[in-house]
Amino acid sequence: MTKPEPDALSGLRVRPYLVTGGRTRSAVDLALETIIRVTPEGQKAVNDLQLEPRQIVELCHQPLSIAEVSAHLHLHLQVAKVLVGDLVQSGHVATHSASNEAAGRPDLLLLERVLDGLQSLRG
Numbered sequence: 001m002t003k004p005e006p007d008a009l010s011g012l013r014v015r016p017y018l019v020t021g022g023r024t025r026s027a028v029d030l031a032l033e034t035i036i037r038v039t040p041e042g043q044k045a046v047n048d049l050q051l052e053p054r055q056i057v058e059l060c061h062q063p064l065s066i067a068e069v070s071a072h073l074h075l076h077l078q079v080a081k082v083l084v085g086d087l088v089q090s091g092h093v094a095t096h097s098a099s100n101e102a103a104g105r106p107d108l109l110l111l112e113r114v115l116d117g118l119q120s121l122r123g
Contacts, residue, residue: 025078025082026081026082026084026085026086027085027086027089028084028085028088028089028095030066030081030084030085030088030095031066032065032066032067032077032081032114033065033066033067033110033111033114034065034066034084034095034096035063035064035065035095035096035110036056036060036063036064036065036066036069036084036087036088036093036094036095036096037060037061037062037063037064037093037094037096038057038058038060038061038092038093039091039092039093039094041090041091041092042057042060042087042091042092042093043057045057045092046058049092052073052075052079052083053083053086053087053092055073056069056073056080056083056084056087056093057087057092057093059072059073060093063096065110065113065114065117066080066081066084067080067114067117067118068113068114068116068117069084070117070121071117071118071120071121072117
């Protein structure tokens with residue numbers, strides 16, 4: 001049996017349940033449109049995080065929705081929610097509810113950003 005070429009290994013993907021440790025739900029209730037942003041704690045600890053959480057922290061220096069994080073990192077939405085939930089619990093990212101509470105409806109700009117993120121998932 002021959003050893004695979006290094007380029008052949010670059011296309012391998014890890015199963016989603018391995019990334020989340022077998023968990024399918026986040027301990028934190030998060031909607032797709034929840035906006036997240038890195039905290040000062042997250043900025044300090046970024047080099048101590050594993051690959052996917054580190055990528056999320058690095059990506060969220062500007063506010064992004066969970067749907068956008070999922071699209072940018074090519075992660076399944078539920079995997080992104082579990083990982084973001086872990087980062088919220090550890091204090092590495094903070095959440096902000098994106099809905100316009102006065103009108104009881106989500107912001108139109110936010111909905112457009114979420115739609116763009118979801119469309120980018122289709123390729």
